Amino acid sequence: MLSSSKRLLYTKVLVVVSVAGSLCTSLTLRAGWGELYPFANWKLFTQPRGSNGLYSSYRIYTLQPGDSVFRRQPVRATRLFNQDDYVYALDYLVNSTLADSTGTGTSSLKLQALVKHLYPGATAYRVVRESTTPQQLLHQPHMYEADTVARF
Template identity: 25%
Template sequence: MQKYTKYLFFISLFLSLLSLYIIGKGGKEIYPFYSWKLFTSPSGSEKFEEQYRLYRVEGNDTIRVLYQATEIYDENNLALITGFYGKKIEKNENREESIKKMKIFMKSYRPEYNNLLLYKESFNPWDLGKPSFKINKILITKL
């Protein structure tokens, strides 16, 4: 494998630059390692992961709001913004102002969604794919 390392480096560099060019032209990322998130905060590096997620209420059901890229936001931005305001709301750091900003953010992302719930989810990434995989949810607030 070591003899292929330099070739893999140049292939990775080429694909990263190609992804940069395509994203600059308005396209989607084609190379998953273009995003440095894989290197800076990989899932599974810790035994405990926390995320803030939004759910919408339809009738008696709660449906998780999926992060789907739009013209304004990509999936990483959506997760980061939700996490940023979720943490502020949970820790009561300018809670009312943070709730207001979160509502404004959601209106710009998905204006059709009403009756949103903000949850803090925690899980063990090492259990992903196992039949016993469990996500613990704590309701933070209603938006």
């Protein structure tokens, strides 16, 4: 077993190697030579199975009384949900609703209850799958394809 001083030294060496590898990869990617150090890329953390170049997420749009246009709602913490729980719960319930082959509609009812809890008082709701590429997101953050997956 390694002593704590050796573990600390190895940790420091790994951090230095990781930072150096990330910097070198940034330079090689800008030069068009590809990835030198695979752990520098964002997709290792966001999509561990690899990236297909397309990022998608679910968002809630609401129609307020007196409005004629659905408005995109921000992902925000509530009394019962932090921002991560909000995203995970919405993602889980939308995917459950889309996969409901039995036709019972229980997933749809749960999704509807979540959406109405997050944004009460609206007259209508839409859950939308927004898709974009990371490159497009960097240069044009408000440009994405929006496909409605649920309406209430």
